Amino acid sequence: MYTSTIAGLGHYVPDNVVTNDDLSKMMDTNDEWITERTGIKERRWVDPKTGDSPSTMGTKAARIAIKNAGLTPDDIDFIIFATLSPDYYFPGPGVMVQEQLGVKEIGALDVRNQCSGFVYGISIADQFVKTGMYKNVLVIGAENHSGGLEKSSRGRGVTVIFGDGAGAAVVQRCEDSGKGILSTHLHSEGKHAEELALIGPSTGRWVPEIIKENDPEDASYYPYMNGNFVFKHAVTRFMEVIGEALATNNHKPEEIDLLVPHQANLRISQFVQKKMGLSDDQVYNNIMRYGNTTAASIPIAMSEAWQEGKIKEGDLVCLAAFGSGFTWASALIKW
Incomplete structure (x- = not known):
């Protein structure tokens, strides 16, 4: 059995910052109400003009993680993509990352476990690496919530909480059993x-x-x-x-x-x-x-x-x- 370690990390968030005061102009809420209940002061929401989607944001985060791992996209053996907001009903965003990275026809798996999806993805990658099936597994978590939120007073209890963005990790085979x-x-x-x-x-x-x-x-x-x-x-x-x-x-x-x-x-x-x-x-x-x-x-x-x-x-x-x-x-x- 091999050991698996996180060899590289990366993240990407949209440039568009939405503050609590911005939300107060859309719905009956205010900075004090949101901060007291959630601790949130601002969030990032995709600007539709940029073309950002879960797969494109995930790819941007992935490129950073791969670089930080000292690898190139061609070194990746498998992709695991966790999200509740895929680009489409189907196909899933994992295959779109494979295309956007321009890598060989490696496998891609989509994980639908919402908030715990990335940890589930890490667990799956860990098993693949430990058994020797793969050496470098890319695990991505990415979301575009803003497009599906109810931006009105009726929806404020949910809408004020959620933001958009992506993060990625490279899970890699390691010979050091101590880590x-x-x-x-x-x-x-x-x-x-x-x-x-x-x-x-x-x-x-x-x-x-x-x-x-x-x-x-x-x-x-x-x-x-x-x-x-x-x-x-x-x-x-x-x-x-x-x-x-x-x-x-x-x-x-x-x-x-x-x-x-x-x-x-x-x-x-x-x-x-x-x-x-x-x-x-x-x-x-x-x-x-x-x-x-x-x-x-x-x-x-x-x-x-x-x-x-x-x-x-x-x-x-x-x-x-x-x-x-x-x-x-x-x-x-x-x-």
Whole structure:
């Protein structure tokens, strides 16, 4: 068995900054209301004129990650793309990245696990590398939420939270058994699927059907979130899955050099930090600048933390995510 390690990181966010004050001009909200509930001050939204999409943003992040790994696109053996907002219903964005990178006809896999999608992707890449099937696996998380949000007072509870962007990592074979991805832990609980979901359009509720009904009160084609319910489950599952990763590898919370949680809500991250007795230096948050970018949030945060020198060789890094599905996941990495 080989060891797998994260050899390179990269991220890309649109230039278009949308502040809380900008949102107050679209809906009944204000900076104080948004900051108090989420910790978010601004987010990036795609400008349609730029042509940015999940696949193009993912490709931009991927090129940076590949370069930082000291590789070229031709060195990549497999692509894993996590998103809830693909360019099309089908085909998935993984194959579009293969084309945009201009690489040989390698395999591409799409992961639909929403907020925990990137950690699921890291877990899949880890297995491929450890078994010797692939040497360099590209894992991408990318989202374009802004095109599907309800930008009105009715939709403010969801719309103020989400942003666009992409992050990527190269998972690489490593001969050093003392470092790398130590373990990953994946869970789901489908009975709560509709507490955080987009009900339509879907295969059970196609766009022509929605248009035919022409019901102005129909909000089923916008994302729905039962905020308090999701929050309560999130803080519980975050604690559980982080504890599971630490226990599996005989580590204690105080031994974590950096926890990179999914950027769902700053209040969730702060609650987990307090419960685990971690200092501010042991937890990385950037939700205040980017909002919740779902599958992109952990790779963007991890890439920024690495750039800022907050992830160093030998560090114990924990990734943890919770979101729609419900699904939740963690990964413990010796850098």
